[in-house]
Amino acid sequence: MDSDIKDKLLFPRKDASVFMGREDIKAADEYCKAYISFLNTAKTEREAVSAAVALAEKEGFIPWKKGMKIKSGDKVYFSRRGKAVVFCTIGKKSFASGLSIVASHIDSPRLDLKMQPLYEDSGMAFFDTHYYGNVKPYQWTGIPLALHGFIVREDGRELAIQIGEKPDDPRFFIADLLPHLAEEQMKKPVKDAVPAENLDVLAGLNAAPGESGTGAVKLNILRLLYEKYGITEKDLVSAELSVVPAFSASELGLDRSMVGAYGQDDKVCAYPGLTAFLSVKEPEYAACLVLADKEETGSLGISGMQSAFFPNFINELAEAAGESANAREVFSNSFCVSADVNASWYPLYKEAFDKYGDAKLNHGVILFRYWGQRGKENTNDADAQTVAALIKILDEADILWQTGEGGKVDAGSSGTLSRFFTSLDVPSIDLGVPLLSMHSPFEGAAKADIYMAHRAFTAFFKRN
Numbered sequence: 136m137d138s139d140i141k142d143k144l145l146f147p148r149k150d151a152s153v154f155m156g157r158e159d160i161k162a163a164d165e166y167c168k169a170y171i172s173f174l175n176t177a178k179t180e181r182e183a184v185s186a187a188v189a190l191a192e193k194e195g196f197i198p199w200k201k202g203m204k205i206k207s208g209d210k211v212y213f214s215r216r217g218k219a220v221v222f223c224t225i226g227k228k229s230f231a232s233g234l235s236i237v238a239s240h241i242d243s244p245r246l247d248l249k250m251q252p253l254y255e256d257s258g259m260a261f262f263d264t265h266y267y268g269n270v271k272p273y274q275w276t277g278i279p280l281a282l283h284g285f286i287v288r289e290d291g292r293e294l295a296i297q298i299g300e301k302p303d304d305p306r307f308f309i310a311d312l313l314p315h316l317a318e319e320q321m322k323k324p325v326k327d328a329v330p331a332e333n334l335d336v337l338a339g340l341n342a343a344p345g346e347s348g349t350g351a352v353k354l355n356i357l358r359l360l361y362e363k364y365g366i367t368e369k370d371l372v373s374a375e376l377s378v379v380p381a382f383s384a385s386e387l388g389l390d391r392s393m394v395g396a397y398g399q400d401d402k403v404c405a406y407p408g409l410t411a412f413l414s415v416k417e418p419e420y421a422a423c424l425v426l427a428d429k430e431e432t433g434s435l436g437i438s439g440m441q442s443a444f445f446p447n448f449i450n451e452l453a454e455a456a457g458e459s460a461n462a463r464e465v466f467s468n469s470f471c472v473s474a475d476v477n478a479s480w481y482p483l484y485k486e487a488f489d490k491y492g493d494a495k496l497n498h499g500v501i502l503f504r505y506w507g508q509r510g511k512e513n514t515n516d517a518d519a520q521t522v523a524a525l526i527k528i529l530d531e532a533d534i535l536w537q538t539g540e541g542g543k544v545d546a547g548s549s550g551t552l553s554r555f556f557t558s559l560d561v562p563s564i565d566l567g568v569p570l571l572s573m574h575s576p577f578e579g580a581a582k583a584d585i586y587m588a589h590r591a592f593t594a595f596f597k598r599n
């Protein structure tokens with residue numbers, strides 16, 4: 136067959152190291168250096184909001200206040216309690232023509248401290264935890280951990296805390312049973328080997344000065360917290376305190392082709408979304424970047440995408456545009472790229488993956504229409520027109536993209552934010568980065584795919 140016709144007929148997978156030129160590979164490398172520093176400052180959703188707002192304010196973004204007027208080129212943002220944030224650059228077209236939305240989430244699986252977390256047993260003080268998001272408990276034992284959080288003191292003062300990130304900070308850990316005594320544990324199914332109630336963090340061993348007996352070690356931990364932060368046991372009830380891996384993000388592999396870090400689901404899409412958004416100064420359609428919280432637990436809560444904060448904010452912008460536009464009209468004319476990770480094929484677990492349909496690391500961004508079990512349950516399943524419109528944007532910008540199935544049919548399931556945008560009548564489709572070891576304390580992604588995500592979102596915000 137004629138090779139031109141063959142090229143036209145087939146849609147082959149392409150490897151980024153072949154597809155990308157030397158300059159592009161160098162650019163991806165540089166790009167990921169900044170990505171790695173971002174990851175190191177943004178392990179929790181609050182830290183990600185602060186880091187994103189700091190970058191946006193440098194570009195002239197200001198907090199939205201109801202009653203402001205807007206015109207083309209204006210840059211505003213709305214932060215929901217510091218846990219979710221929406222940025223908007225007003226476009227040249229009328230607001231009623233709709234928005235270009237890129238939406239990702241900035242919360243990641245972790246262990247949250249309970250409301251009354253401190254207890255003492257056998258002369259050891261512990262922080263009792265309740266895991267957040269879907270984790271494999273055994274992965275959280277025997278690794279260095281840090282404590283990140285946000286506290287509202289009884290006197291009203293708000294504090295952001297981090298213990299375990301600086302080189303001379305103490306770290307925390309969750310002890311596991313030694314293999315020598317684990318004969319019974321090792322016979323259990325992996326999901327039962329480490330019960331979730333055993334994911335408690337060892338906080339200390341020393342008794343408070345001049346104290347002895349039961350309770351003296353717990354008291355000493357409370358003393359240390361009081362001396363450093365002025366907080367009491369009661370202040371822990373309202374505090375958001377999370378235990379996260381203490382590892383730093385780094386390059387991975389002898390060829391440095393990957394980035395390894397905690398929390399890349401979904402900061403590996405949130406960061407490219409942010410850099411793309413900030414790089415497009417005068418979009419045709421109003422550009423909107425959503426960094427949402429609570430995706431890992433079902434998008435509920437005031438900072439999750441099922442909250443009305445997003446439509447309320449867009450409604451206020453529609454009013455401020457001074458047109459007759461209402462949010463309903465704006466939404467149905469909009470276009471949303473839900474930017475979330477998907478599973479990457481891995482040859483050592485072939486049994487879980489779709490050999491022909493699953494995405495591969497280093498093969499570009501993943502376009503996916505659905506992810507679901509039991510007949511695409513609870514999924515967006517994007518319509519053909521929306522998918523075709525995105526493919527056109529990607530191809531015109533020479534983006535390396537592939538498709539992904541999220542594993543074998545009925546092997547398991549997940550979900551993304553796209554279904555919450557379609558509930559607002561916004562046409563939505565998923566585009567993200569393939570991720571290895573998703574939801575583990577240390578996840579891997581390919582630099583080429585991360586850089587392609589930045590270029591893909593940039594092309595999307597520039598659509599006309």
Ligand code: MN
Nearest residue numbers: 400401475476
């Ligand atoms: Mn995700």
Ligand code: MN
Nearest residue numbers: 400401431574
């Ligand atoms: Mn996830």
